[in-house]
Amino acid sequence: MKSIVAIFGYNNSRIYDVLKIKNLVKVKTGAEILLIKEGITAEDLEVTPFCFDHKPEDPHMLPSLLSYLRVNDFNLIGCLPFSDKGVIGAAHIAQQLNLFGDDSATSFAMLNKNTFRELESKTDVDPKFYKRPFFALAQSRAQVNEFFLQHGPFFLKPVAEGNSRGCMKIENLADLEIWFQSFSSSLTQGVICEEILSRSDEYSFDGVGGTYWITKKFTTTGPFRAEYQHIIPAPLGDEITQQVHSVLVPLLKNLGSNGGAFHHEFFLLPDDRIASVEPNRRPAGMGIWDLASWAFEEFNPWTRWIDLCTGTSVSPLELKPKTFAGVRAVISKNSGRLKSLPHELMTAQLAARFGKDNFRLTILKSVGDRVLSEPRDNSDFIAMVALRNPNYEALLSDLNAADEIILNSLEVQSCESK
Numbered sequence: 001m002k003s004i005v006a007i008f009g010y011n012n013s014r015i016y017d018v019l020k021i022k023n024l025v026k027v028k029t030g031a032e033i034l035l036i037k038e039g040i041t042a043e044d045l046e047v048t049p050f051c052f053d054h055k056p057e058d059p060h061m062l063p064s065l066l067s068y069l070r071v072n073d074f075n076l077i078g079c080l081p082f083s084d085k086g087v088i089g090a091a092h093i094a095q096q097l098n099l100f101g102d103d104s105a106t107s108f109a110m111l112n113k114n115t116f117r118e119l120e121s122k123t124d125v126d127p128k129f130y131k132r133p134f135f136a137l138a139q140s141r142a143q144v145n146e147f148f149l150q151h152g153p154f155f156l157k158p159v160a161e162g163n164s165r166g167c168m169k170i171e172n173l174a175d176l177e178i179w180f181q182s183f184s185s186s187l188t189q190g191v192i193c194e195e196i197l198s199r200s201d202e203y204s205f206d207g208v209g210g211t212y213w214i215t216k217k218f219t220t221t222g223p224f225r226a227e228y229q230h231i232i233p234a235p236l237g238d239e240i241t242q243q244v245h246s247v248l249v250p251l252l253k254n255l256g257s258n259g260g261a262f263h264h265e266f267f268l269l270p271d272d273r274i275a276s277v278e279p280n281r282r283p284a285g286m287g288i289w290d291l292a293s294w295a296f297e298e299f300n301p302w303t304r305w306i307d308l309c310t311g312t313s314v315s316p317l318e319l320k321p322k323t324f325a326g327v328r329a330v331i332s333k334n335s336g337r338l339k340s341l342p343h344e345l346m347t348a349q350l351a352a353r354f355g356k357d358n359f360r361l362t363i364l365k366s367v368g369d370r371v372l373s374e375p376r377d378n379s380d381f382i383a384m385v386a387l388r389n390p391n392y393e394a395l396l397s398d399l400n401a402a403d404e405i406i407l408n409s410l411e412v413q414s415c416e417s418k
Contacts, residue, residue: 003031004069005078005310006093009056009086010037014285016362018047021080024302029310031077036065036089050074057085057111059092059104078310081261081282084111091256091281100309102281106256110281113159113192116255120276123254129247131275133195139187141180147193148176155194158186165377168224169196182376197267197275202227203234205248205264206284206292209304210316213296214244215288217265220331226375228329229399230288232295233321235392240272247274255279259314261305263288285378287360287386291325294388325388328399329381330406332371336414338382341367346409350385350402359402360386371412382410 005025010018022033033048040051052068054061069076079101081090087102087110094101109116114137121132134151137159138144147154148170156179158166166183170176202217214236218229236244244266252262263284265277283289289301297320308314343363350359362384365371372380385402389395 001073001075003029003077004034004050004074005029005031005080005306006034006036006052006076006090007080007082007086008036008090008093009081009083010035011083014082015043015047017283018082020302021082021306022048024306025078025310028303028306029077031310034074034076036061036086055085055089056083057088059088059107061089062093062096065093078306080305080309083282084280087111087281094309100258100260100311102258102260103256107281109255110279111160113157113278114190115159116276116279117192117194119255123251125247125251125254129243129273130251131197131269131273133197133275135192135194137190138193139190141184141187144176144187144191144193148173151193153196155196157192157194158183159190159192161186164225164227165379166191167377197269197277201268202277203244203266203268204230204284204288205244205252205266206232206262206288206301208259208261208283208301209308209314210259211299211301211304211319212245212249212262213292213319214241215284215291220375224374224376226329226331226377226380227286228331228375228381229326230286230291231324231326231392231395232288232291233319233324235324236268240268243272244268244274251276252279255281257281259308261301286329286384287327287362290360291327291386291388294325294386295323296320297322323388323390324392324395325386326395326399327384327386328403329375329378330383330385330403331375331380332373332382332412333407334412334414335373336371336412338365338367338369338371339411339413341365341382341410346383346406349405349409353401353405354387354398358388361406382406 034050036052038055040053079090079094081087088107091101091104091107095104109119153171168179204215214234216231216234219225261283263280267275293300365382387398
């Protein structure tokens with residue numbers, strides 16, 4: 001039988017990560033990878049010929065998956081949850097086949113924002129250090145309107161969408177109308193009307209195998225809160241850093257983590273309390289794990305994750321920072337369609353400015369694609385550029401410069417233009 005490691009759920013914008021996983025799995029275990037997602041594409045089959053077309057969030061997929069494995073003479077040796085939906089399938093299959101995995105019963109809270117808030121409300125955590133926001137579930141336009149009339153401004157989130165898709169700060173009835181025009185279909189599964197916390201500083205608590213770090217997040221200021229920049233490690237003092245770890249490590253366990261990949265988004269409030277945005281029991285996007293490999297000495301979260309999920313014991317590490325590492329998502333200055341996107345020119349200019357080994361550029365759009373000057377979520381970014389610098393303020397300046405290099409190299413044609 002051939003050994004295989006299953007990747008549960010992914011969107012095609014992260015194929016570069018899937019290729020990295022494929023190579024590491026081959027080197028470390030000699031196994032192939034199996035993609036489990038709904039709607040297999042030709043692009044997926046170029047990554048690996050082994051694809052199982054199934055909903056990755058299905059907790060009852062075992063009979064179908066076992067049939068697929070038998071037909072192909074595969075021995076499944078590891079389950080890698082790679083999307084919010086994939087967390088559910090990976091946890092259940094790992095439990096049913098006695099492989100490493102995080103808790104299956106709580107896996108649904110990683111996808112459903114209302115389920116998470118309900119689970120959070122039952123978690124024992126000191127209110128002196130942790131704030132639970134007020135929230136309500138709504139399933140109709142009338143219920144959303146009623147919440148606004150009763151509570152005033154609030155934050156609106158579809159319960160079952162990944163990343164920040166459909167999330168919007170509602171400050172008036174005009175905002176509500178804008179949201180209904182674009183996302184009213186989300187009401188079918190429900191939306192969360194939630195206390196606004198986004199005036200605070202936002203971070204994420206990332207890690208795997210009991211080793212965690214804090215990532216500083218930057219979000220757009222428009223109504224749709226797209227995350228456009230991340231810095232590792234977050235520039236927090238030792239006291240605040242230790243407080244975050246002391247609160248969130250036990251919280252992650254209560255949310256079902258057995259040490260698997262975690263990307264827990266949170267706010268640090270003005271009174272230094274923590275308030276969770278949402279939990280994610282899978283690797284962070286936007287290259288955050290690659291930034292961690294740059295930022296800390298002798299640390300690679302990808303290899304730890306693969307070791308853990310394929311049965312090799314890993315122990316918590318004391319991370320030793322060696323530099324700051326950051327990623328900037330490039331946002332178009334104007335809405336329209338991409339007329340030119342000269343990858344080679346951008347790469348040459350970035351290499352000349354920062355050195356060829358000190359940047360990574362990932363292009364997310366193609367010529368002809370629609371781009372927005374006010375991104376609704378991470379799927380609206382044109383590209384991502386990662387840099388490192390031992391000085392935090394210098395890194396911020398470098399990321400601004402890299403952003404300008406890319407934006408000055410491309411051309412966007414307005415939709416009104418001929």
